Amino acid sequence: MLGRLNHVAIAVRDIAAASNLYRGTLGAQVSEPEALEEHGVTVVFITLPNTKIELLEPLGADSPIAKFLERNPDGGIHHVCYEVDDILAARDRLVNSGARVLGSSEPKTGAHGKPVLFLHPKDFNGTLIELEQA
Numbered sequence: 001m002l003g004r005l006n007h008v009a010i011a012v013r014d015i016a017a018a019s020n021l022y023r024g025t026l027g028a029q030v031s032e033p034e035a036l037e038e039h040g041v042t043v044v045f046i047t048l049p050n051t052k053i054e055l056l057e058p059l060g061a062d063s064p065i066a067k068f069l070e071r072n073p074d075g076g077i078h079h080v081c082y083e084v085d086d087i088l089a090a091r092d093r094l095v096n097s098g099a100r101v102l103g104s105s106e107p108k109t110g111a112h113g114k115p116v117l118f119l120h121p122k123d124f125n126g127t128l129i130e131l132e133q134a
């Protein structure tokens with residue numbers, strides 16, 4: 001069921017500073033910030049030869065990553081995103097196996113304009129998993 005590793009997400013307090021760190025100190029290619037109001041985050045993507053790094057900054061009062069940053073004030077790895085060929089079939093298989101799909105079980109549109117779902121970290125070895133339609 002799982003395809004490519006689409007991205008690894010890092011939650012940060014200051015996305016401009018983190019972008020400069022990756023662009024300047026690490027010499028990486030960093031996209032411009034994009035505010036995703038419906039997801040409560042501002043994101044940038046760092047393109048690597050084999051995957052991407054997604055930097056996330058809280059956006060708005062109800063950001064889903066706010067408490068994560070309270071627990072991890074320096075920031076930290078927030079989630080991994082795997083691609084799947086059929087996100088609805090993947091959802092149904094996961095729900096049937098007892099895994100918890102976060103929020104609505106209907107996929108939302110993610111930062112790449114494709115359907116995404118999130119799986120509860122407590123069901124997957126303490127790791128928040130995002131699935132994105134390939």
Ligand SMILES: CC[C@H](C(=O)O)C(=O)SCCNC(=O)CCNC(=O)[C@H](O)C(C)(C)COP(=O)(O)OP(=O)(O)OC[C@H]1O[C@@H](n2cnc3c(N)ncnc32)[C@H](O)[C@@H]1OP(=O)(O)O
Binds near residue numbers: 054067068110127130
């Ligand atoms: C979709 C756009 C973009 C893209 O790539 O396209 C994105 O990726 S947007 C990313 C931001 N959006 C989300 O993360 C949506 C899904 N996340 C959530 O709904 C929440 O973050 C949630 C429910 C996973 C956690 O929310 P919160 O921290 O407020 O809840 P709790 O404090 O109740 O946490 C419950 C339990 O889970 C542990 N936890 C929380 N976050 C993580 C994490 N990122 N990795 C691992 N574990 C996590 C937390 O410590 C609690 O554990 P406990 O032992 O009970 O204390």
Ligand SMILES: [Co+2]
Binds near residue numbers: 009079130
């Ligand atoms: Co993501």
